[in-house]
Amino acid sequence: MFRKPVRPVLLVVAHGSRDPRHAATVHALVRRVRSLRRGLRVETGFLDFNSPSVPEVLESLAAEGVRDVVALPLLLTRAFHAKADIPAVLADAPGALRIRQAAVLGPSPLLLTALERRLAQAGLTPADKSSTGVVLASAGSTDPEAIAVIADIAREWWHTGWCAVRPAFASASLPRTEDAVRELRDLGCRRVAVAPYVLAPGFLPDRIARGAAGADVLADVLGPAPEVARLLLRRYDEARGAQPILGSRPLAASARANTGAS
Incomplete structure (x- = not known):
């Protein structure tokens, strides 16, 4: 008798935070997925x-007899956590599990749509777009690849009709949110909005909010936006099509080869 193949379990891997709003937002996003x-x-x-x-x-899934897992980093850029932390944790998973590590969420047009949604919810209308400068405010990273991705996203978003879009970072990199707000004022943008390019509330998003004090509009974090939930499923489907990694040790070796880690 034909049996429908069992779909791999989707394991959403979140960073975590002492701020209870972080976990609550992650769980809300997972419920939407x-x-x-x-x-x-x-x-x-x-x-x-x-x-x-x-x-x-992972231990609990293995004990239940689960064999296939897609581990999806709840991250917007491919930096240290995606390149090192998560592969290291997965490398210690029970050997019976076949684990695929999905790609990080960004960049994606769906995230730009989610950013637009949050700005609209904060009060901006399509008629405001050409006169509004936007600060794309991310958490920040020491990884040059991640910083370059944020700059690329800002340039791409600007081409959709905003007066200007400038990247900013809450930590590790410059400029800070308040610096980008001042730059947009100096450029002559009639209105300045700050769009947090972060998934959940916490210490760094609060720093972004403080830096947005001189802006006219502060959008909410991306959180459980429907576009983000759809993107999680897209990354899951993409990973399902990849060759499964048998056991966890080959995964670690593969991650080291791809990132240059030793």
């Missing part, structure tokens, strides 16, 4: 601060 694809098992694991941890979830 589940609502979009009934029957898909979606679990959540955290790298730090919150529970369950990623190793705890």
Whole structure:
């Protein structure tokens, strides 16, 4: 008798935070993902601060007899956590699990749509676009690849009709949000908006909000926006089509080869 293949479990890997709003937002996003694809098992694991941890979830899945898992980093850029932390955690997973690590969420047109949604919810209309400068405010990174991606996104977004778009960073990199706000004022933008390019509230998003004090509009974090939930499922589907990694040790070796880690 033909049996429908069992879909891999989707394990959403979140960073975690001492701020309770972070985990609450992650869980809200996961609930939206589940609502979009009934029957898909979606679990959540955290790298730090919150529970369950990623190793705890993987151990539990293996004990249940689960064999296939897609681990999806809840990250907007491919920086240290995606290149090193997450592969290292997955490398210690029970050997019976076949794990695929999905790509990070960004960049994606869906994220630009989610940013536009948040700005609209903050009060901007399509008629405001040509006179409004936007600060694309991200958490920041020491990884040059991640910084370059944010700059590329800002340039791409500007071409959709905004007066100007400038990247800014809450940590590790410059300029800061308040500096980008001043630059847009100096450029002559009639209105300045700050769009946090972050997924959930926490310490760095709060820093972005403080830096936005001189702006006219501050959008909310991306959170459980429907576009973000759809993007999680897109990354899951893309990873399902990849060759599964048998056991976890080859995964670690592959990650080292791809990132130059030793």
